[in-house]
Amino acid sequence: YRLPRENLDKEVDYLKEVGVAIRTGVKVESVDSLFQDGFDAVYLACGAHKGAKLGIPGDDLPAMVDGISFLRKVNQDRRVEIGERVAVIGGGNTAFDAARSAIRLGAKEVQVFYRRTEAEMTAYEEEVGAAMFEGVQVEYLTLPLSAKSNNGAAELTFTRMKLGKVDASGRPSPVPIAGSEFTKEFDNVIAAI
Numbered sequence: 412y413r414l415p416r417e418n419l420d421k422e423v424d425y426l427k428e429v430g431v432a433i434r435t436g437v438k439v440e441s442v443d444s445l446f447q448d449g450f451d452a453v454y455l456a457c458g459a460h461k462g463a464k465l466g467i468p469g470d471d472l473p474a475m476v477d478g479i480s481f482l483r484k485v486n487q488d489r490r491v492e493i494g495e496r497v498a499v500i501g502g503g504n505t506a507f508d509a510a511r512s513a514i515r516l517g518a519k520e521v522q523v524f525y526r527r528t529e530a531e532m533t534a535y536e537e538e539v540g541a542a543m544f545e546g547v548q549v550e551y552l553t554l555p556l557s558a559k560s561n562n563g564a565a566e567l568t569f570t571r572m573k574l575g576k577v578d579a580s581g582r583p584s585p586v587p588i589a590g591s592e593f594t595k596e597f598d599n600v601i602a603a604i
Contacts, residue, residue, distance in 0.1 A: 442455070462477025462480050462602070465558075465604065472558055472560050474565035474600055476599065476602070477602050478501065478506060478602060478604075481509055481601050491516055493517060494564075496564075496599075497513040497520070497521045497522070498565075498601070499601045500523075501523070501603035501604045502525035502532040502534055503534050504535060506523055506603035507534045507539055509603050510547045510601075511541070513599070514542075522595075523549045523550065525550070527551070527572070527574065527585050552572040552573065552574075554587065555567050556570055564596050565597050565600045567594065568593070569595065570588065571587075571591035571593075572587055573588055574586070
């Protein structure tokens with residue numbers, strides 16, 4: 412929804428008009444082979460997105476999906492089943508794209524759960540603000556521990572977090588708070604980590 416197809420088509424058409432040759436469905440075995448084919452320079456922009464699971468017990472439940480797969484289906488106008496209660500796990504742009512898409516698909520309650528605070532979040536500030544304006548709720552300092560099936564829904568167990576020492580990413584590392592566990596039930600869980 413960020414870039415309308417018509418705008419993208421215009422940009423691609425412009426590139427073609429100025430002489431850019433576009434070949435799709437081509438497998439590149441090595442960059443060296445491109446140089447051997449006569450190219451002077453090679454710019455790699457693969458866009459090879461791959462979603463990830465949460466790595467918790469129960470992350471293979473039918474109600475669980477990764478954010479990249481979810482957004483790919485939405486983008487390709489494929490049928491996407493979405494319930495009324497949706498949890499999105501993550502704090503980046505994929506998480507907020509997924510949350511906003513879930514709202515647009517008819518979800519009544521969409522919550523984003525992030526293990527750090529808003530200050531450490533990697534999502535664009537305007538993306539977070541727009542999501543909240545659309546009704547997305549954000550729960551900071553919260554981490555899922557496990558998921559189990561409950562009549563087709565996913566029951567997630569979370570723990571509250573506090574910030575500890577700075578880690579390799581340059582951000583304070585989230586640390587679980589003992590005894591702070593709680594559970595919530597969702598029709599769908601989107602892992603956007």
